[in-house]
Amino acid sequence: MDIFLLLFGCVLVVLCIGLELYFLYALLISKNCKYPPAFPSFGKMKKIALSEAEKFLSSSKRPLRIIDLGSGTGGLLLPLAKKFPQHQFVGYDWDFFVCQILKLRARKLSNLTVVRDNFMNVDLSQYDLLLCFLDTKAAEELSLKVAKEIKSDAMIISSAFELKNLTPQQVFDAKSFGMPLKVYVYKNSNNL
Numbered sequence: 001m002d003i004f005l006l007l008f009g010c011v012l013v014v015l016c017i018g019l020e021l022y023f024l025y026a027l028l029i030s031k032n033c034k035y036p037p038a039f040p041s042f043g044k045m046k047k048i049a050l051s052e053a054e055k056f057l058s059s060s061k062r063p064l065r066i067i068d069l070g071s072g073t074g075g076l077l078l079p080l081a082k083k084f085p086q087h088q089f090v091g092y093d094w095d096f097f098v099c100q101i102l103k104l105r106a107r108k109l110s111n112l113t114v115v116r117d118n119f120m121n122v123d124l125s126q127y128d129l130l131l132c133f134l135d136t137k138a139a140e141e142l143s144l145k146v147a148k149e150i151k152s153d154a155m156i157i158s159s160a161f162e163l164k165n166l167t168p169q170q171v172f173d174a175k176s177f178g179m180p181l182k183v184y185v186y187k188n189s190n191n192l
């Protein structure tokens with residue numbers, strides 16, 4: 001019994017140290033929390049983001065390119081890539097660990113690519129649909145980039161954070177677990 005408790009304690013200590021190290025790593029890559037950490041979409045916000053993306057993707061007769069800017073473990077990209085094999089999906093994330101998890105989860109999908117890099121380096125003009133779930137500072141920087149690079153007929157779905165330099169075409173109330181969340185949908189350059 002004592003040995004069992006000792007082993008259990010050792011496993012707990014190793015897990016805690018692993019988590020602490022991961023938080024340190026996340027703090028470093030997010031430039032001291034200038035960018036948000038890995039946290040998956042959830043609740044009504046996730047449902048609305050997925051359903052708006054699905055409407056857009058199912059209405060297209062040509063293959064589209066979709067990017068998730070900060071794809072995390074694929075909470076949005078995976079169900080979309082499974083449902084729409086005719087479209088190409090790209091997940092950008094600079095976190096080594098979440099990229100490995102997403103690569104593993106997407107191993108059977110030939111239409112989903114995972115890139116470990118800063119999404120501020122991506123040429124956004126190649127994409128028809130942009131997904132993001134960031135934070136206030138990152139969304140502000142991204143909105144300047146989007147306004148410069150986006151294709152005229154592209155759509156953007158931003159969960160929780162408004163892209164300040166752009167005008168949303170629709171704003172959905174996505175209150176989840178008591179949090180007053182919103183989903184912002186931007187469509188074509190006339191609105192940007």
Ligand SMILES: C[S@@+](CC[C@H](N)C(=O)[O-])C[C@H]1O[C@@H](n2cnc3c(N)ncnc32)[C@H](O)[C@@H]1O
Nearest residue numbers: 035037038039040041070072075093094118119
């Ligand atoms: C809140 S999570 C969103 C995950 C996923 N999009 C979802 O909706 O479930 C934000 C992700 O963005 C990534 N991220 C933040 N800033 C980034 C940047 N500049 N370049 C690449 N990834 C970034 C983080 O590592 C994190 O995994």
